[in-house]
Amino acid sequence: MLWVGVALLALVSAGCSNSNTSGSAAYDAAPPQAAQNNAAPQEKQGQGNTPAAVQPVQQQERQLVRTATVDLRSDDVLKAIGEVKNRAQAAGGFAGQENSTKERGTVTVRVPSAELDNLVKNLDGQVGEVTRSEVRSEDVTDQLVDVEARIATQKASVERLRVLFERAGTTAEIAQIESELTKRQSELESMQRRSESLKGKVALATLTVQVSTVPIAPPAPVEAGFGSAFLAGWHAVVTVFKAITVGVGALLPFVLVLGVPAAAVIYVLRRRKRVTRTNEAA
Structure with a gap:
């Protein structure tokens, strides 16, 4: 029985080795097209593992709210303000609020965002001497996306209510x-x-232009520290004390007009009450 088992094991091993050899030989003997077909799934799998960073990504255009402030020095304030308004209209914008005198003036204009940089750049030397220029941008892309999504949802809600209203x-x-x-x-x-x-x-x-015959002093920088904090607190205390003083001053006439007669009436009533009690006790 032992020798029979050994013989059967040898036959099984030989059969397995022959099947593996035949499978390898068949794969080697297969035509190139079959080999390409067999390799295709591996290539597709490799392509599926391509990092996403390699693929192009579309970036959403950012929506920016731009504002600028420019300080100009000019000998003729009114002429400079008129030139600023003309340039804004030529760029496709319009003039807004204006407040000017012969010595100082301020004008606010609205221009297309794409023309803001060129307009600010051309003011220096052509309209007056630029002493300070500041351009700010605020990204409102997320706000617009949120509002548009809310609008779409609200429109769907309104349509559903209209259907219910008809039914x-x-x-x-x-x-x-x-x-x-x-x-x-x-x-x-x-x-x-x-x-x-x-x-x-x-x-x-939005562009705000301040024009003056003399250079406009830039805003003083805010210094952070114990001294500035103490001064700010002291100014707050003085402001509160002034407010209290103004309130007391406003109430004082009412106290004099109404309070004095009321105090006199109360005094007379109490005196009469005391006299009545004295008489009753007597």
């Missing part, structure tokens, strides 16, 4: 749905106005 059968249902529909329609219009306002600020930048 309402009783007067109570009609009144309830109409009230809710009016409320949501008002919220939708508010969101749309918010979106239009943001888009308007993005499309048109």
Whole structure:
């Protein structure tokens, strides 16, 4: 029995080795097209593992609200302000608030955001001497995306309520749905106005130009420290004390007009009460 088992094990081993050899030989003898087909899944799998960083990524255009402030020195303030307004209109914008005298003036204009840098650059030397220039940008992309998403959701909600309004059968249902529909329609219009306002600020930048015959002093830098904090606190105390003094001064006439007669009446009543008690005791 031992020798029979050994013989059977040898036959099984030989059969397995022959099958492996035949499989390898068949793969080697296969035509190139078959070899390419066998390799294709591996290549596709390799392509699937390609890092995402290699693939191009589209970046969303950022929505920026741009504002600028420019200080100009010019011998003719009114002429300089007029030139600023003309340049803003030539760039496709318009003039806003204006406040000017012969010595000092301020004008605010709205221009396309793409033209802001060129307009600020051309002011120096052509309109006056630029003593200070500041340009700021605020990213409102997330706000616009959020508002647009809310608008889409609110529109869908309004449409659903309109369908329910058409299917309402009783007067109570009609009144309830109409009230809710009016409320949501008002919220939708508010969101749309918010979106239009943001888009308007993005499309048109705000430029404020201050013109003076003498150089305008730049704003003093704020120094952080114990001394500045103490001065700020002291100014706050003085402001509060002045407010209290003004309040007392405003109330004093009422006290004199109404308080003195009231005190006199109370004194007379108490004196009469004391006299009555004395007489009763006697």
